[in-house]
């Protein structure tokens with residue numbers, strides 16, 4: 001078994017800490033570096049199993065021993081790491097959400113130089129849910145109003161969640177619609193009757209909710225709700241490690257969790 005040398009960005013964050021623990025328990029991987037935000041009190045702290053790795057702000061120091069970087073940070077941080085990884089052939093697993101179109105284009109361009117797995121949700125359950133949504137949308141293309149409701153902890157900074165947006169994209173694609181044209185992000189005041197061609201989004205933020213997503217297909221005389229609820233961040237971390245194993249024999253290319261889990265038709 002080849003050992004994977006994996007660095008973690010945002011090593012002191014909620015997902016970073018979970019990833020460091022997951023790497024400590026993985027038989028085929030070692031924590032090979034850790035990155036933190038310049039100026040953060042976390043810089044210089046030891047993480048991981050003994051003898052430990054220090055969290056570095058300088059990319060060269062944090063990534064010198066790494067073949068992979070797992071990045072759950074913020075778009076501006078990920079884009080900085082992306083440029084370095086593309087230049088140095090470090091494979092990248094991106095879990096960060098909240099990218100604009102230019103950020104997504106930069107990720108696609110970097111995938112011509114190194115292998116990248118980019119997904120807003122790395123849990124098996126959410127990725128199977130995406131397949132269920134495709135089937136549900138095709139089967140209920142007429143007569144059902146589609147609303148996506150997501151709930152997350154009070155610290156989350158982007159809305160709607162990357163997962164909710166991905167669910168919207170999958171449904172819009174299945175229906176031959178463009179999400180940019182048909183999405184409605186919240187409602188207030190005199191809105192008029194609901195336009196049947198729209199896909200609505202509602203966002204809840206509070207407490208320590210790890211991540212709940214429900215898609216409602218509301219028809220006449222019945223409604224279907226397809227829900228996924230996360231009760232631990234461990235499912236995201238194990239998905240990220242699965243992605244490293246998937247990328248191990250790839251030199252370049254942009255992949256998602258549907259590729260990793262062999263869920264593509």
Ligand SMILES: NC(=O)C1=CN([C@@H]2O[C@H](COP(=O)(O)OP(=O)(O)OC[C@H]3O[C@@H](n4cnc5c(N)ncnc54)[C@H](OP(=O)(O)O)[C@@H]3O)[C@@H](O)[C@H]2O)C=CC1
Pocket residue numbers: 009010011012013014015016036037040041042072073074076077078094095096097098119120121122123162236
């Ligand atoms: N794809 C998936 O399966 C999942 C995706 N996510 C996404 O991952 C991201 C992180 O989530 P979470 O761990 O909860 O967030 P946290 O805020 O807990 O952690 C973010 C980490 O990134 C660091 N950071 C912040 N800004 C920068 C920057 N500009 N450059 C480098 N590092 C930076 C933070 O440093 P500091 O502490 O010093 O601010 C911290 O270490 C979010 O976008 C979230 O939506 C989350 C869970 C699952």
Ligand SMILES: O=C(O)C1=N[C@H](C(=O)O)C[C@H](O)C1
Pocket residue numbers: 097120121152156160161162163164210211212
């Ligand atoms: O910020 C989070 O916590 C999460 N973010 C991801 C998203 O935006 O979809 C994935 C998960 O829902 C947790």
